[in-house]
Amino acid sequence: MALVKIREILDGKCENTNVTIRGWVYRKREGKELIFLLVRDSTGVIQCTVKKASPAWSEAEKLTIESALTLEGTAKQDKRAPGGYEISAEAVSIVGLAELFPITKDKSEEFIRDMRHLWLRSRKMNLVMKVRAKVLEYAREYFEKESFTEVSPPMFISAAVEGGSTLFGLKYFDQNLYLTQSSQLYLEILIYSLEKVYCIAPSFRAEKSRTIRHLTEYWHMEGEWPFADMNDLMQFEEGLMEHVCQKVAQNCQKEFAELGADINKLSEVKAPFPRITYAEAIERLKVKNPALKWGDDLGYEDEKVLAEDFGKPFFVYDYPTAIKAFYCKTYRDRPEIALSVDMMVPKIGEISTGGQREEDKDILIKRMKEQDLKPEDYEWYLDLRRYGTVPHAGFGMGLERLLTWMLDLDNIIDSIPFPRTTRRFYP
């Protein structure tokens, strides 16, 4: 009697052998002479049959949907079973009898979201979480391959990274602190010690955005390194994307198939990506939107139009300085243009923003003042320019936006187990 995972049986490794599985009741169909149990564990779902004559019958009869159980029987191939294999049960032991499970066939989006803690058991969420874990694994793999060191920045911060209006404030003993919106400034500190650094950590944004691509807490993959320029940055980002997409395409075929997602899209992701300047983007968009002019920020609709043209990830760079953050480096001969780049993907729009950072202390102070920021709040940040300043660049990519695009999810909330949005933070 071997304890096996359901996947092993479905892969045909246990044919005609006696096996024991542990899991939960996924479906139950009960007849006079025969009970069909669909049992799931973390690896898959398998059909089990219990005959009236089996010693397992009386326990199987009592089982309810989502009850935890141990089941022993003979695994065999059977064309009638979903998945092609089933277990003929000889013994069933109830581990935890479930009460009437609230999630049934008919379910609305709202109800599913209220039942998130139980919905995470669904096939869909199980598969999405597996792909998510793989994306994290492959991203780390790429950073490590490129000699980056993973670091751990703080979540509590005392000064804003982006605009102050999107900050979550909180009481920190008798002080006021914030939740970080990006770890960039902290990575900038660490490049002077470790050079190439990255982190995968939450970022928090108090944006009251009500869309299918916003979370108030999202996981940010950020990298920062010295002696880097825009070309280095874009090359790294497209390399990262290519690596993650190719590895997922190779190793997550079962998950994509069951989710009904198109994995070929990922096999096609190869560097180099198309690159257009902001000015070129404006020219392209003017055809459809004549009101658009240089200096306007690209809206979501604009991004989607561009993305549909390319049909794959691409870069837009050289944005107007006026619509970018204070730390963005500007061209010395064209201060109205910032060395900033966004990566866009179809349907979602921006999934990453990066750029060169201003390394000149005086220009940085000037830019802070232009944006009504107090240089004295950023003393430590200015120190980085006082002591061995160096040209450097970095980027931040939204993990959930990446996943939403990869898996073609209807809503970003399904890319993370416990989504936080303006209205949802339970459980």
Added chain:
RNA sequence: GCCGCCGUGGCUCAGCCCGGUAGAGCGGCUGGCUGUUAACCAGUCGGUCAAAGGUCCGAAUCCUUUCGGCGGCGCCA
């Protein structure tokens, strides 16, 4: 911050426009049947219609406000 939509038994919905105190399916329960694929058949339990106020002889249905949810824009990853 602005705009739109939604809120009826445990769940999914119909009824609301053209007011007269609720109807179906699923689930539950009981029974039947079936190598079933979130099956099928019969019976049965179950709601006063998000909340408050108003109009009216009479409100789930009309009006107002509040609460909750979803989405769009803006902003962002």
